[in-house]
Amino acid sequence: MQIHSSIPELRAALRERGRIAFVPTMGNLHAGHIALMQEARAHGDAVVASIFVNRLQFGPNDDFDRYPRTFDADCAQLAAAGVDLLFAPGEQELYPEPQAYHVEPPASQNQLDGEFRPGHFRGVATVVLKLFNIVQPQVALFGKKDYQQLMVLRNMSRQLALPIAIVGGETVRAADGLALSSRNGYLSPGERAEAPRLHRLLQRIATAVAAGDADFARLEADAAAELDRNGWRTDYVALRRQADLQPPRSPDDGPLVVLAASRLGSARLIDNVEIPACDGR
Amino acid sequence: MQIHSSIPELRAALRERGRIAFVPTMGNLHAGHIALMQEARAHGDAVVASIFVNRLQFGPNDDFDRYPRTFDADCAQLAAAGVDLLFAPGEQELYPEPQAYHVEPPASQNQLDGEFRPGHFRGVATVVLKLFNIVQPQVALFGKKDYQQLMVLRNMSRQLALPIAIVGGETVRAADGLALSSRNGYLSPGERAEAPRLHRLLQRIATAVAAGDADFARLEADAAAELDRNGWRTDYVALRRQADLQPPRSPDDGPLVVLAASRLGSARLIDNVEIPACDGR
Numbered sequence: 001m002q003i004h005s006s007i008p009e010l011r012a013a014l015r016e017r018g019r020i021a022f023v024p025t026m027g028n029l030h031a032g033h034i035a036l037m038q039e040a041r042a043h044g045d046a047v048v049a050s051i052f053v054n055r056l057q058f059g060p061n062d063d064f065d066r067y068p069r070t071f072d073a074d075c076a077q078l079a080a081a082g083v084d085l086l087f088a089p090g091e092q093e094l095y096p097e098p099q100a101y102h103v104e105p106p107a108s109q110n111q112l113d114g115e116f117r118p119g120h121f122r123g124v125a126t127v128v129l130k131l132f133n134i135v136q137p138q139v140a141l142f143g144k145k146d147y148q149q150l151m152v153l154r155n156m157s158r159q160l161a162l163p164i165a166i167v168g169g170e171t172v173r174a175a176d177g178l179a180l181s182s183r184n185g186y187l188s189p190g191e192r193a194e195a196p197r198l199h200r201l202l203q204r205i206a207t208a209v210a211a212g213d214a215d216f217a218r219l220e221a222d223a224a225a226e227l228d229r230n231g232w233r234t235d236y237v238a239l240r241r242q243a244d245l246q247p248p249r250s251p252d253d254g255p256l257v258v259l260a261a262s263r264l265g266s267a268r269l270i271d272n273v274e275i276p277a278c279d280g281r
Numbered sequence: 282m283q284i285h286s287s288i289p290e291l292r293a294a295l296r297e298r299g300r301i302a303f304v305p306t307m308g309n310l311h312a313g314h315i316a317l318m319q320e321a322r323a324h325g326d327a328v329v330a331s332i333f334v335n336r337l338q339f340g341p342n343d344d345f346d347r348y349p350r351t352f353d354a355d356c357a358q359l360a361a362a363g364v365d366l367l368f369a370p371g372e373q374e375l376y377p378e379p380q381a382y383h384v385e386p387p388a389s390q391n392q393l394d395g396e397f398r399p400g401h402f403r404g405v406a407t408v409v410l411k412l413f414n415i416v417q418p419q420v421a422l423f424g425k426k427d428y429q430q431l432m433v434l435r436n437m438s439r440q441l442a443l444p445i446a447i448v449g450g451e452t453v454r455a456a457d458g459l460a461l462s463s464r465n466g467y468l469s470p471g472e473r474a475e476a477p478r479l480h481r482l483l484q485r486i487a488t489a490v491a492a493g494d495a496d497f498a499r500l501e502a503d504a505a506a507e508l509d510r511n512g513w514r515t516d517y518v519a520l521r522r523q524a525d526l527q528p529p530r531s532p533d534d535g536p537l538v539v540l541a542a543s544r545l546g547s548a549r550l551i552d553n554v555e556i557p558a559c560d561g562r
Contacts, residue, residue: 094442100436101436101437103385104385105381130441133443156382160382160407160414161375161411163292163417
């Protein structure tokens with residue numbers, strides 16, 4: 001696996017590589033990232049990964065400084081997964097001057113995770129557009145665990161006429177259902193045992209909705225209350241339309257997804273479960 | 282000359298074309314545009330022009346509806362200038378849904394022309410990024426007459442890591458010095474005779490500054506007053522740094538440019554003159 005930290009060197013290395021499938025990451029890789037790398041292989045002649053902890057998407061109270069950085073272990077995993085090139089720029093390479101031009105997503109960026117992380121999706125969209133302009137892939141893959149991020153990037157790509165297909169990869173989970181995440185490392189053993197409750201509750205809601213329960217407000221409130229009774233501090237539990245994460249106008253308003261974010265100890269965990277539209281809806 | 286109005290057809294036609302030099306326009310072409318097309322030839326294997334009157338960069342009180350549309354004459358001029366491909370999309374092709382993702386330039390977009398045209402440079406930056414993503418040129422050319430636009434696009438391209446060189450083309454002028462512009466067509470014969478005063482005053486300021494006059498505020502105010510005494514309504518006359526159009530911190534703060542916008546009858550005219558840094562500065 002080639003490793004490049006300079007934009008011109010990466011661009012030179014990517015010439016004559018054919019179709020490129022790209023997986024941007026912030027490092028601290030787990031099986032969820034590796035599944036994306038393996039899926040990328042089916043989409044391109046060359047698989048390119050990037051590792052960059054993007055200051056722009058962290059708020060002043062977010063965990064930028066303590067975000068885990070495990071570069072050597074990440075490289076070993078990427079090489080074993082058959083990644084062809086890794087782009088790992090320093091902050092000076094990607095932000096040689098203060099970033100003054102941004103991709104501004106629409107106001108819906110400020111709901112769900114955006115409500116609790118002001119400016120987060122502007123920072124994500126801006127760095128991903130820069131990485132796209134540097135790598136110039138034909139396909140880019142992002143995990144469904146960060147569902148709102150995937151929606152923002154898919155819509156950005158379509159609305160800015162980028163010549164890039166955006167592919168969402170399924171969330172990889174531990175045996176007890178907890179979605180793999182870099183932030184799981186912040187959990188104590190006791191919190192780790194409690195953490196699968198988040199996915200269980202989302203599954204319960206998805207099953208109820210699929211069976212015809214249309215009282216979304218009660219389903220959301222009940223799940224948030226059960227989390228908070230068990231030591232969580234919940235930011236949101238929300239049933240939304242998959243396409244744009246707006247509240248459904250009716251129970252049969254397209255395929256839905258239930259999303260949640262809740263804090264357990266010093267970790268803020270997010271998860272979601274898609275609810276396919278049935279024949280009746 | 283090939284003409285395409287569909288994005289997929291244009292992309293197919295551009296495959297295997299080698300290095301692409303791109304000149305985006307809003308049509309109503311004059312000798313200034315044609316000079317850009319000819320300069321583009323030196324930068325690419327294929328020269329691509331576009332014609333699209335971009336609603337996004339017009340304010341509610343701007344002249345979107347009456348902006349001159351002269352498609353057949355434009356095509357004849359482009360073909361005669363040796364342009365290889367013209368991209369002329371309809372509004373539905375470029376904006377099939379309301380544009381919700383924007384390129385947001387920094388706050389300095391709201392000075393000079395941006396002060397009088399709120400949202401203008403956001404609209405320019407967004408449509409040009411979309412056109413770049415569609416055409417994928419190696420070089421793009423813009424006229425220096427729209428100096429602030431050129432600065433915004435040059436800085437956008439650098440800050441978003443676009444793999445595109447931005448080239449500024451010299452302003453083409455009538456024999457009496459008036460910068461060619463689609464908006465000159467709004468002038469009555471009497472106003473057309475008066476119009477060259479704008480360039481004469483900018484030249485006078487440039488000569489004075491090059492000769493060492495450092496009283497920028499007086500030079501700006503004198504020129505604005507002379508315009509207004511002669512029937513103009515002046516938005517600004519401003520000496521700025523070429524690189525970022527910020528006010529110079531001192532008379533020798535890098536190469537400068539003097540810019541003006543003033544309204545004569547129903548036309549709003551803009552112009553500028555670059556002032557090279559001399560040995561002493």
